Structures are given as C-alpha cells and as structure tokens.
Amino acid sequence: MTRRNIPGFKTTMGATLAWLALLVLIPLSRLVTTSSGLSGSDFWKTVWSPQAVAAYELTFGAAFVAALANGAIGLLIAWVLVRYSFPGKNLVNSLIDIPFALPTAVAGLTYGSLYAPHGWIGRFLSPLGIEAVHSRLAVCIVLTFVSLPFVVRTLQPVLEDLGTESEEAAQSLGASRWQTFRHVLFPSILPALLTGIALAFARAVGEYGSVVFVSGNIPMKTQIAPVVIMGHLEAFEFDRASAVALVLLVASFAMNGGINVLARWSRRHER
Amino acid sequence: MKIMGVVVIALLVGLLLVPADAQDKKDVTLINVSYDPTRELYKDIAQTFAKAYQAKTGQAVVVNNSHGGSGAQARSVLGGLKADLVTLALASDVEILEARGFIKPGWQARYPGNSSPYTSTIVFLVRKGNPKGFKTWSDLVRPDASVITPNPKTSGGARWNFMAAWGSVTQNGGSDEQATQFLRKLFERVPVLDTGARGATTTFVQKKIGDVLIAWENEAVLALKEEGGDQIDIVYPDATILAEPPVALVDRVVDQRGTRAAAEEFIRYLYTDEAQEIIAKWGYRPHNAEILAKHQDRFPPFKKLFTIQDVAGSWHEAQKKYFATGGLFDQIYQPR
Numbered sequence: 001m002t003r004r005n006i007p008g009f010k011t012t013m014g015a016t017l018a019w020l021a022l023l024v025l026i027p028l029s030r031l032v033t034t035s036s037g038l039s040g041s042d043f044w045k046t047v048w049s050p051q052a053v054a055a056y057e058l059t060f061g062a063a064f065v066a067a068l069a070n071g072a073i074g075l076l077i078a079w080v081l082v083r084y085s086f087p088g089k090n091l092v093n094s095l096i097d098i099p100f101a102l103p104t105a106v107a108g109l110t111y112g113s114l115y116a117p118h119g120w121i122g123r124f125l126s127p128l129g130i131e132a133v134h135s136r137l138a139v140c141i142v143l144t145f146v147s148l149p150f151v152v153r154t155l156q157p158v159l160e161d162l163g164t165e166s167e168e169a170a171q172s173l174g175a176s177r178w179q180t181f182r183h184v185l186f187p188s189i190l191p192a193l194l195t196g197i198a199l200a201f202a203r204a205v206g207e208y209g210s211v212v213f214v215s216g217n218i219p220m221k222t223q224i225a226p227v228v229i230m231g232h233l234e235a236f237e238f239d240r241a242s243a244v245a246l247v248l249l250v251a252s253f254a255m256n257g258g259i260n261v262l263a264r265w266s267r268r269h270e271r
Numbered sequence: 272m273k274i275m276g277v278v279v280i281a282l283l284v285g286l287l288l289v290p291a292d293a294q295d296k297k298d299v300t301l302i303n304v305s306y307d308p309t310r311e312l313y314k315d316i317a318q319t320f321a322k323a324y325q326a327k328t329g330q331a332v333v334v335n336n337s338h339g340g341s342g343a344q345a346r347s348v349l350g351g352l353k354a355d356l357v358t359l360a361l362a363s364d365v366e367i368l369e370a371r372g373f374i375k376p377g378w379q380a381r382y383p384g385n386s387s388p389y390t391s392t393i394v395f396l397v398r399k400g401n402p403k404g405f406k407t408w409s410d411l412v413r414p415d416a417s418v419i420t421p422n423p424k425t426s427g428g429a430r431w432n433f434m435a436a437w438g439s440v441t442q443n444g445g446s447d448e449q450a451t452q453f454l455r456k457l458f459e460r461v462p463v464l465d466t467g468a469r470g471a472t473t474t475f476v477q478k479k480i481g482d483v484l485i486a487w488e489n490e491a492v493l494a495l496k497e498e499g500g501d502q503i504d505i506v507y508p509d510a511t512i513l514a515e516p517p518v519a520l521v522d523r524v525v526d527q528r529g530t531r532a533a534a535e536e537f538i539r540y541l542y543t544d545e546a547q548e549i550i551a552k553w554g555y556r557p558h559n560a561e562i563l564a565k566h567q568d569r570f571p572p573f574k575k576l577f578t579i580q581d582v583a584g585s586w587h588e589a590q591k592k593y594f595a596t597g598g599l600f601d602q603i604y605q606p607r
Contacts, residue, residue, distance in 0.1 A: 045596070045597070049597070049601070050605060050606055117480065133463075133478070216463040217422050218461070218462075218464055218604075220604050227425065230466065232596065233346065234343070234424055234426075235590065235596070236346075
C-alpha cells in the first residue's frame with residue numbers, strides 16, 4: 001500500500017469532488033435534463049438528421065486528421081526541441097504555446113484572410129485549384145493550429161527522461177537507425193504520443209471560434225457540429241441544441257476512452 | 272501582520288465600493304441590448320442622448336450598448352443580462368421576451384411605427400461598376416453568380432434576406448413551389464454561409480469572395496462608407512422587404528432597477544429630429560417622413576416593398592415554416 005503523503009484525505013477528496021461537481025458534473029447533468037424534454041422520436045430526428053450526421057462526420061473527421069497531423073509534426077518538433085540546441089530555441093519553444101494563448105477567433109480571422117483567394121497564401125493556392133478557405137481543408141488547417149501544443153508538450157518531458165543511453169546501446173549492438181527508432185525509441189514514447197494525440201483530438205472536436213471564420217458553414221458540406229448547435233439555439237430550441245451537444249459529448253468521451261485504453265495497453269506491452 | 276493585511280484589503284475594497292455606490296445615486300446607467308450592425312449607430316446616439324438628457328433633466332446618463340446576433344442577444348436577456356431596453360433585428364426575438372414575462376404585452380403599439388424608429392431594407396452589394404450586371408433577384412441564380420449571405424439558422428439578418436428572396440417570387444405572383452425552387456437554386460450559388468451579417472460583409476468586402484452580397488441596406492451603406500466606394504456599389508432590386516427592427520422597454524428590468532423614466536426618455540429620443548438625422552446618417556431609413564424625404568438621394572424608393580406580414584403572416588409563422596428544425600431551409604440542403 002502506498003503511504004499517504006498528503007494529510008487529510010477526507011478534506012482534499014471532498015474539495016476535489018465539490019470542485020468537479022460544480023464545474024463539470026452539474027453542467028453535464030443539466031445538459032441531459034434539458035435534452036430529455038424531447039420525445040424519443042424528436043430526439044432521433046434531431047441528432048440523426050442528414051445535416052447533423054454530416055456535421056459530426058466533418059467535426060470528428062477533421063479533428064482526427066488534425067490530431068494525426070500533429071502526432072507526426074509534433075513528434076518532430078518535440079524531438080528537435082529536446083535533442084538539439086540552437087540559437088533562438090527558447091523563442092521556438094514559446095511559439096508552440098501561442099495556440100493556447102491566442103483567442104481562437106483571432107486565429108480564425110488571420111487564417112481566413114491569409115488563405116482567401118486574394119490573400120497572401122491563398123493567391124498561390126487558388127490557381128492550383130486548392131480551396132483553402134470555406135472548405136473541409138480549411139477546417140483541418142485551423143484545427144491543426146489550435147491543437148498544435150498538445151502533442152509537443154506531452155512528448156517533451158518523456159523524451160527528456162529517455163536520455164540517449166538506450167539509443168547508443170542499440171547502435172553499439174549493431175542496430176540500424178530505423179531499427180533503433182522502431183524497436184527502442186518508438187515503443188517508449190508511444191503511450192505519451194497517443195495521449196498527446198487524444199488531447200489534441202479532444203481540443204479540436206470542441207473548437208468553434210476559429211472554425212466558423214474559415215469554414216463555409218454550408219450544411220452537408222462544411223458545417224461543423226457546433227454550428228448545428230448554434231442554429232438550434234438561435235431558433236430557441238434549447239432541447240434540440242442540448243441533444244446534439246449530448247451526442248458530441250458521448251462520442252468524444254467514447255473516443256478518448258478508447259485512446260486511453262490503447263495508451264495503457266501499449267504501456268503494458270512495452271514491459 | 273496577518274491582521275494588518277486583512278485591514279488593508281478591507282479598506283481597499285471599501286474604497287472601491289463607496290464611490291461606485293455614491294455615483295449610482297446621481298447618474299443613470301442604461302443598458303441597451305442590440306443586434307450586430309447597429310454598433311456605430313448606437314455609439315453615436317448614446318453620446319447625443321447623454322447631452323440631450325443632461326440639458327433636459329440635469330442628470331448624467333450613460334448608455335452602455337451591447338451587440339451580437341439578435342437571437343443570441345435575446346437569449347442573454349433571458350439568461351439574466353440586465354437590459355433596460357432591447358433594440359433587436361426581429362420582432363420575434365422581442366416576442367420571446369414577451370412570452371417569458373420580461374416585456375408586457377402590447378409593447379409594439381407603445382411607440383410610433385410599430386415601435387420601430389427606423390426601417391431598413393434588403394439590398395445587394397456588388398463589385399464596382401457591377402461587372403456582372405445584377406439588377407434584381409432573378410439575376411442571382413444565374414450560373415455565373417456567386418452569392419454571399421449569412422446562415423439564416425444563426426443570423427437574423429440572413430432571415431430577412433431569405434424572406435426578401437422568397438417574397439420576390441411570391442409577391443410577384445409566383446407560387447410557393449416556384450419560390451422553393453428559386454431559393455434552392457439561390458443557395459446552390461452560395462459558397463459560404465457566415466454565422467452573422469457582419470461576418471458576411473467581411474467575407475465579401477475584405478476577403479473579396481463572391482460577386483454579390485445580400486445585405487441590410489444600412490450594412491451596405493456602412494461598407495461603402497468605410498471602403499471608400501472604390502470597389503463596391505449598391506444595387507437596389509425592384510422588389511424587396513421592408514424591415515422594421517423594433518425597440519422595447521424590458522419592463523421587468525426597468526422596474527427592478529428604477530430606470531423606467533430614463534429608458535422611456537431614450538426611446539422617445541430616438542424619434543426626435545436630432546436622432547432621426549443620425550439614423551439617416553448611418554444608413555437607416557428614418558421613421559420621420561420629412562427627414563426621409565430630405566435624404567431621398569440616399570434612400571431611393573422601391574418599385575415594390577413588402578413586409579413580413581405580407582410574406583409569411585408573422586415572424587413567428589416564418590420561423591416555424593422556414594427556419595425551425597426540418598423547415599424549408601433544412602429541406603433545401605437535404606440530399607435529394
């Protein structure tokens with residue numbers, strides 16, 4: 001049994017529970033009760049309308065793409081930041097946090113004007129036939145931006161702890177670079193990488209502020225689920241808005257649960 | 272030490288509280304909860320009203336304006352935002368407040384012009400010189416047209432656009448079926464549905480997307496003013512809808528805060544010549560017929576003007592039929 005270092009288990013646990021209840025559990029249960037004002041068939045008609053389903057697909061699909069992109073690029077960035085030292089490293093390191101600090105609406109506006117057909121970047125893309133605003137691509141781009149820090153920040157401490165000894169050992173035993181990465185490095189960072197991807201994914205699913213500025217919001221094509229919720233709210237359909245929100249909640253909960261199980265499995269597998 | 276700290280903090284808090292309290296007794300603060308494009312108008316009016324009120328009563332008044340989507344603003348009031356008065360885009364948003372007991376029935380008859388100190392219409396903004404020659408609604412569904420309008424699900428202004436387009440068919444002898452077909456074709460020509468009217472203007476003017484923007488007349492006038500008139504022009508379609516954005520006292524709040532007299536004064540002020548001129552300056556059509564006539568070059572008459580009552584009976588009906596879940600707007604985007 002582990003020794004309790006912090007005294008007063010009852011007090012601390014009580015505070016934790018009260019805090020969680022106030023911030024998370026009570027609002028969530030309110031969501032359930034609000035949507036339960038709908039009859040069963042209305043509930044299904046709302047949450048499973050073709051528009052809503054298309055919006056879930058876009059929201060989760062784009063969030064998944066963004067999380068995977070950050071999984072790859074974030075690993076690279078974390079690697080560079082941990083393993084090498086170069087002038088301006090601190091600056092690069094702090095740039096990573098900008099998506100945390102910047103109001104996402106600002107990000108959306110900036111991306112929107114940059115990638116618009118007449119914008120600085122968009123003018124080079126639009127002759128190539130790439131629609132970088134008001135398209136699904138645009139949604140993926142901003143979601144990648146807002147979820148950037150998660151993979152980097154979860155991997156950094158793990159990579160720092162890892163040290164170079166095991167790599168050197170692998171290499172001295174004749175492993176190729178790829179083998180070293182595949183069999184030595186990757187297994188030990190995989191749990192952290194998965195956690196980072198899961199966090200990035202969760203962040204991207206909930207994003208609203210930046211996406212509305214760059215997505216076309218066209219039903220069935222570029223409308224994300226939070227906009228569907230806003231549409232219901234504008235019509236004073238609080239119950240329907242809550243119903244769609246509930247679906248988002250349950251889905252991201254399930255997906256995060258799945259990824260956590262995966263991360264735990266890979267951690268156990270490693271040993 | 273600890274006690275000293277507490278004393279100091281208590282004193283500081285006291286200092287912060289006392290003058291604020293003393294101020295409340297002398298000055299009046301009003302909160303005006305309004306919709307999105309009226310920022311400039313009510314900023315201007317808040318200042319001139321403060322002067323007029325001071326001259327009349329000797330009392331200082333501060334009007335704080337809050338802006339956002341009309342529906343979202345009504346929800347904020349429902350959620351407890353202490354609005355002394357609301358100046359919203361749609362009568363239906365005020366009716367919601369009436370239904371929940373915030374505003375007493377009969378509010379729309381309390382002030383002239385159905386409680387609308389100004390009207391506005393829906394017009395087109397096009398690129399300078401109107402290169403694609405858009406004259407009226409039927410031009411918008413041409414295959415070479417790219418049309419910008421916000422999402423009627425999230426924007427009050429967009430609902431006016433939608434009903435104007437609908438009425439352009441039904442008020443000219445077209446059937447509901449023809450109007451549905453027209454709107455389906457129209458929305459096929461829309462590459463982006465911004466969530467609010469201001470966002471749509473930005474998409475059209477700043478991002479230069481689309482050939483024509485369907486917009487509030489006041490929003491079009493403002494865009495032209497800000498942009499300098501080098502790149503865009505206004506086109507007045509032959510038929511359009513007459514919008515009457517209403518103002519109303521929030522009875523529950525003014526009685527609670529004791530601000531009824533000042534709030535009433537503010538609404539009456541909106542109908543004075545001074546305020547009506549400011550209203551005209553910002554591109555809204557003043558209620559006062561003389562002042563409207565004075566600015567006729569900027570507010571040309573339309574061949575045909577219809578109201579929401581002509582087109583749908585009421586906003587309540589329109590909301591149910593066109594914009595609610597499973598309504599006509601949803602059907603337009605239903606995969607066929």
